[in-house]
Amino acid sequence: MATSFQKAVWEALKRIPRGKVTTYGAIAAHLNTKAVRAVGSAVGQNPYAPEVPCHRVVNAGGRLGNYSGEGGKSTKKRLLEREGVVVKNDRIMDFGTHFFDYTKER
DNA sequence: TACATGACTATCC
DNA sequence: GGGATAGCCATGT
Numbered sequence: 001m002a003t004s005f006q007k008a009v010w011e012a013l014k015r016i017p018r019g020k021v022t023t024y025g026a027i028a029a030h031l032n033t034k035a036v037r038a039v040g041s042a043v044g045q046n047p048y049a050p051e052v053p054c055h056r057v058v059n060a061g062g063r064l065g066n067y068s069g070e071g072g073k074s075t076k077k078r079l080l081e082r083e084g085v086v087v088k089n090d091r092i093m094d095f096g097t098h099f100f101d102y103t104k105e106r
Numbered sequence: 107t108a109c110a111t112g113a114c115t116a117t118c119c
Numbered sequence: 120g121g122g123a124t125a126g127c128c129a130t131g132t
Contacts, residue, residue: 005129024114028128035128040113042129059114066113 002047005031009042012102016056019084020100021092023060030102044068055079062095 012027024036024043031039044066046052055076059065064087067076077087086093 003130028114033128034115034126036114037112037127038114038129041111042113044113045130054113057113060116064113068113 003042005038006042006045009039010046010048010052013043013046013052013054013057015102015105016053016100019098021056021058021062021080021085021095021098022100022102023058023062024065025060026100026102027057040066056083056100058092062092062099064090064092 008031009027012030013022016022024039027039027043028034028036033039043052043054043057046054049069055067055069057065064073064076067073069075071078073090077090080087080092085098092098
């Protein structure tokens with residue numbers, strides 16, 4: 001079932017524009033919490049696969065981290081590159097450029 | 107209510 | 120640089 005926390009996480013994900021990525025830590029900070037692990041769980045359980053761009057979420061340092069989808073990280077990597085994000089060796093190139101900062105957004 | 111688990115992060119060796 | 124350990128909060132059993 002969708003808890004209030006999970007909804008908040010998914011809402012945060014939907015704010016990520018195409019071609020941008022964010023981190024679990026950034027989302028946690030945006031939700032005023034440090035539960036980055038809970039955030040990861042929420043993202044992984046999102047029932048709105050195409051609606052919620054879960055593939056735009058990476059872990060600290062711009063590494064892809066995990067991905068519960070077809071092909072796993074491979075698919076995630078391909079989706080990101082298709083949006084203009086360069087991924088190399090499971091890592092985001094020019095992470096700072098593609099990073100979506102919630103504190104700077106609006 | 108209590109315990110175990112997890113799409114994580116930071117620190118230590 | 121890579122592996123192990125601890126801390127963290129929400130969720131599920």
